[in-house]
Amino acid sequence: MRGVLFPVLLLFPAFSFSANTLSATESLTISSNKTISSPGNIFELGFFKPSSSSRWYLGIWYKAISKRTYVWVANRDHPLSTSTGTLKISDSNLVVVDGSDTAVWSTNLTGGGDVRSPVVAELLDNGNFVLRDSNNNDPDVVLWQSFDFPTDTLLPEMKLGWDLKTGFNRFLRSWKSPDDPSSGDYSFKLETRGFPEAFLWNKASQVYRSGPWNGIRFSGVPEMQPFDYIEFNFTTSNQEVTYSFHITKDNMYSRLSLSSTGSLQRFTWIEAIQNWNQFWYAPKDQCDDYKECGTYGYCDSNTYPVCNCMRGFEPRNPQAWGLRDGSDGCVRKTALSCNGGDGFVRLKKMKLPDTAATSVDRGIGIKECEEKCKSDCNCTAFANTDIRGGGSGCVVWIG
Secondary structure (H helix, E strand, C coil): CCCCCCCCCCCCCCCCCCCCEEECCCEEECCCCCCEECCCCCEEEEEECCCCCCCEEEEEEECCCCCCCEEEECCCCCCECCCCEEEEEECCEEEEEECCCCEEEECCCCCHHHCCCCEEEEECCCCCEEEEECCCCCCCCCCEEHHHCCCCEECCCCCEEEECCCCEEECEEEEEECCEEEEEEEEEEEECCCCCEEEEEECCEEEEEEEEECCCCECCCCCCCCECCEEEEEEECCCEEEEEEEECCCCCCEEEEECCCCCEEEEEEECCCCEEEEEEEECCCHHHCCCCCCCCEEECCCCCCCEEECCCEEECCHHHHHCCCCCCCEEECCCCCCCCCCCCCCCCCCCCCCCCCEEEECCCCHHHHHHHHHCCCCEEEEECCECHHHCECEEEEEC
16 A cells, blocks of 8 residues: 655644743743843843742842842832732733732833834843834834833943933832832932932931032042943933943943942942942941031041031031031121122032032033122032033032
8 A cells, every 4th residue: 555645734832932022922920930031141030039028029130140139120019929920911011910810010001002013022131121112123212111110229221310301200219128129218319409419318308418420420429439340421411310320341240229228339240259249338427417517517527526617617506516416507607798808718528518509500610600609699609510621510509
């Protein structure tokens, strides 16, 4: 009998789960134990459960280093109470649902029906998780990105601060505790009033300020010197007021993190010791406390007491000053004459004063700045806005 050949179509299960993307036909579940990795295996996204918790979260952590370090959490304030949870794309949105298919977190994009082609989610090598049109590979055109919604960590290329076109503010908020990713008491935000600077808040109270950007660093963070592998950037324009940093060397990992106890810390990974090295932290001492020495007072941790009055000033409240409470600040010993006979005292190596009540003119130098201040009896101090190249720009304090 002659053999007969039958054409046979073999059907295999379609495992199309891509390494760094999630399509509209795919999902990520806790039970599958699958994750999404960035193309260079630097970051990984998946579900995790803190060691002392029974709750589950969708997050991003470093895959390239041995120590598990979380850098972003999606559903930090809406955890999954059981090990049944799914990440999927629904109506052109990323959604995390529980076992009853109830959404606990979503990207909440409106007008999803206007997207003409399928959307895809992608984890990039800089740690940014983006949702984009599957037919548009332009990295600058995304529908949503995790970099716009930081948790407690600022990564390279991430922006801290304001999009002035939309009024959107990106800021850090601490975890509640080392094992609880929910929103904690501390936040670190850029303020745009006057001459922009960053503030650390404990709930509704300011506890620390960075000082304004001086062209190289925040003036109140002397440890923030340029490194050969980190470039710092501060942008002030009519479109944005933002701070960011960039890593210039391959296989170098650095992050800015806000701890659950309110410590702002710069960490860099040291491969030789397999651990994070703390480069600097703030606040670091009593002089970093917000308004520790009040108006016209300055704080010097090398003196005792730490609060001092500037030349020509004396304690406003001598009794409190004697009790080592300098928060009332200082007052002038002699009132200003405002007849042209007043002058200025040069102060070096100082964090610039609170910049909320300031006026900025980046087009003039220090000489013109001094004359501008002298012409206004309400002007109390002046400085360069940028210390690079001998100094440029003008900021004056009023009142």
